[in-house]
Every structure is written in C-alpha cells, then in structure tokens.
Amino acid sequence: MAAIKELHCPVCGRSYQPHEVQYTCPVCGSVGTLQVLFDYDSLRLQLDRDGLRTGEQSIWRYKALLPLAADAKVPPLRVGMTPLYDATRMAESLGLRQVWLKDDGQNPTGSFKDRASAMVVSKAMEQGIQTVSTASTGNAAAALAGIGASVGLNIIIFVPATAPEAKIAQLLVYGATVLLVEDTYDVAFELCYQMCLSEGWYCRNTAMNPYTTEGKKTVSYEIAEQLNWQVPDVVMVGVGDGNIIAGIHKGFYDLHQLGWIERIPRLIGVQAEGSSALVHAWQHGLKPEDMIPMPADTIADSISAGVPRDRAKALKAVRETNGAFIAVSDAEILEAIPAVARQSGVFVEPSCAAVYAGARRAAQTQLVQRDESVLLVMTGNGLKDIKRAQQSVSQGLRVQPTIQSIRQALGMGQE
Numbered sequence: 001m002a003a004i005k006e007l008h009c010p011v012c013g014r015s016y017q018p019h020e021v022q023y024t025c026p027v028c029g030s031v032g033t034l035q036v037l038f039d040y041d042s043l044r045l046q047l048d049r050d051g052l053r054t055g056e057q058s059i060w061r062y063k064a065l066l067p068l069a070a071d072a073k074v075p076p077l078r079v080g081m082t083p084l085y086d087a088t089r090m091a092e093s094l095g096l097r098q099v100w101l102k103d104d105g106q107n108p109t110g111s112f113k114d115r116a117s118a119m120v121v122s123k124a125m126e127q128g129i130q131t132v133s134t135a136s137t138g139n140a141a142a143a144l145a146g147i148g149a150s151v152g153l154n155i156i157i158f159v160p161a162t163a164p165e166a167k168i169a170q171l172l173v174y175g176a177t178v179l180l181v182e183d184t185y186d187v188a189f190e191l192c193y194q195m196c197l198s199e200g201w202y203c204r205n206t207a208m209n210p211y212t213t214e215g216k217k218t219v220s221y222e223i224a225e226q227l228n229w230q231v232p233d234v235v236m237v238g239v240g241d242g243n244i245i246a247g248i249h250k251g252f253y254d255l256h257q258l259g260w261i262e263r264i265p266r267l268i269g270v271q272a273e274g275s276s277a278l279v280h281a282w283q284h285g286l287k288p289e290d291m292i293p294m295p296a297d298t299i300a301d302s303i304s305a306g307v308p309r310d311r312a313k314a315l316k317a318v319r320e321t322n323g324a325f326i327a328v329s330d331a332e333i334l335e336a337i338p339a340v341a342r343q344s345g346v347f348v349e350p351s352c353a354a355v356y357a358g359a360r361r362a363a364q365t366q367l368v369q370r371d372e373s374v375l376l377v378m379t380g381n382g383l384k385d386i387k388r389a390q391q392s393v394s395q396g397l398r399v400q401p402t403i404q405s406i407r408q409a410l411g412m413g414q415e
C-alpha cells in the first residue's frame, strides 16, 4: 500500500490528484499518459528491501509499493514471479558475457499483460466497479478476460472484426463479451473509451489507464530481487505502444528513488522495421506530441503500432537511461524463434524473438559491449502464435514404419 502523491503528465509536467483525473492528462489529451508518483522520502523511512521477503510468490509481494489500499482485494491467479534464467549458450552465441532471460510467457494467460490486468482488475474492485472493458486484438484482451474471470467480473472486449479467430477464441473461452467492430483497431479503441465514459465501465485501454504501468513495473522489482539487487547493465524488450518499456522504467525508477539499487539499467526497445515509429522519433529527436502516424506492418502483431499510445513515457524511459530504440526485420524475427528456443529452451512469440534479434544486432554494432550484462524480457509464450512458429521451421522427417527407413532419414549407415 503506497499512497499516491500525484499523477504526473510527462508532456506538460502538470500534476493531478487521483480523484481529479481517471485516465490521461485533461490538458494534453491522449498523448499525456499519466505517471503514478509516490512520496519516496516517506516510503524510504517505512520500508526496507529485505522486508519484501514475504513468501508471497506473485506480484502481490510488492503490495507495499503498489497504489492500492491496504485491505485491497486482489485476483487469485498467480501473476508474476516468473523465472529468470541464466542463458549461457545464448550469451556465447551472441558474443556477450552475460545474458539473462525473464520468461513472462509463464503468466496465467501466457503473456506479460497479466501484470497490468491484475492491477487494473484490483483497482476496479477497489472502486466497486463490476464491468471492465478494453480494446485490443491480442494479449491485453486475453489477460483482462482471464483475470476478470478469476474474480467473476463482467469483461467487455472491443476488437476489429478482422482480428485473428484464434485470439478471439481465448477471450470467448474465458467468458468475455466480445464486440467485433466493423472498423479499424483505432475506431474500436475510441468506441471502447466512449462506452466506458458513458456507462461507468472501467477502461483498461493501453496507456489510457494510469495503473497499467504500475502493474507492469513489478517485472523490474522481480529482476532486481532475483539478481540480489545487482541490476543488469542493459534491459531489452519488444516495443509496440511503449507501455511495457515505460513500466520497466518505472519499476527501476521506484527502486532507485528508494536507494535499493545503485543505478537504472540502460533500456533498449526493439521494434519491427515495419512498425518503428519510436525508432524514428528517437533517431530524429522528435517530441512525443509531434509524432505522426506511421505504417504498422509486421508479423510480430504484439508490437505493431502506428502511433504508439504510450510514446511520451517510452521516449522518456529510453532517453533518461541513455538507452536506444532499434529495429529488426521480419525475416530476422522469424529466424529468431527457433534460435531462442534451441539456445535456451524457452518458446516465445515473435515480439520476443525480435528482442533476441535486436540483441544480436546490438552486440554486432557495439551498442552493447561484450563485457556488459544484458537481460532480455520474453513477454509472450510461443503458443500464442503457432502460425509464425510453423513458418519458422522446416517439417519433420517423414519415414516408413521400418528401422531401415528411420536410419536412412537420420542419415545413419545401413545396419
């Protein structure tokens, strides 16, 4: 339970109290996605990092640093405390001293988005709101549908009618109401927001709701704790709307303010070449409010975004940590799916394969130095996108049901 000091707009610098504004900055509009800030001086006196060893094996072990009431109810599904692996063979292959993987595909609905949805569902319960809604075609909707189902909330999802059927199936299985909007994602997003305002539903839309990043920041707490408070030199993650990288930054920022870690890692956001609005903005020094829509076309659907909705906080995260935004091609992403799996045993969806491809690129261009330690955040389970996984590998070996045929297929000599 951390009392919110203010909700801060990264674009205009204005601050608000939580009861004054529910979603984005009223002056800046949708670009002004708000940051939750605490009174760090008083938190520093109340808390110490060893006090976190509560035995609670989920994001709720960090309740003392989350913007929830002390007696807040939280959903029962185990979100967070995902494994952190020392990927030695991957490090060797990339030519880096140390590579860790944080496997967030092991969350209940299969992606990192569960961290945000668990937080937003708790905020809804705190306010006594029965209906939570979001527009999304992918993992955010699945996360809200699943976490919502765990506490019996009414979940309404807006998706463009063209969304992949497999992704819609997961929502329907969880019992969400799915509205197939006969228009684009942007239109679905706006309709969702309008309905939330007029009906009093709680809106989880990415980057509109200030508490999504508060859920997502818990990954950084876990990374710090799992590495005994010695944070990596570099953290890399796939970026679409920029809400995850903003959350990662917020987590390290909190810990640094508290004096629990010595420095904040450099954050490197990886985009797909076909959807690289933040790479472009970063390279050209654009302000978030001056960014215009760019094409968004990539096989990595979780990181496809023409106007990244959390662009202000994402640019800040990279600029303040002396990080970078880089882009990789769809061909590199596809190749990286089996590379990650074979070098580490972790099966990931394309948005995470992009991170591996980005790490390779960063090592080659010396954006990351050989002797630096690097953590790759693997945000989504490979089972989320079987179609791309199939495309990334050749077929099995077809054999006759005879020993001879098997030996032949395996390239072994005659017996």
Ligand SMILES: *Cc1c(COP(=O)(O)O)cnc(C)c1O
Residues within 6 Å of the ligand: 111, 112, 113, 138, 139, 140, 238, 239, 240, 241, 242, 243, 244, 245, 302, 303, 349, 351, 352, 379, 380, 381
């Ligand atoms: C949503 C998502 C991302 C990108 O997060 P943004 O906040 O949109 O930048 C990356 N990977 C996975 C698996 C996701 O679901």
Ligand SMILES: [Zn+2]
Residues within 6 Å of the ligand: 009, 010, 011, 012, 013, 014, 025, 026, 027, 028, 029, 032
């Ligand atoms: Zn503002």
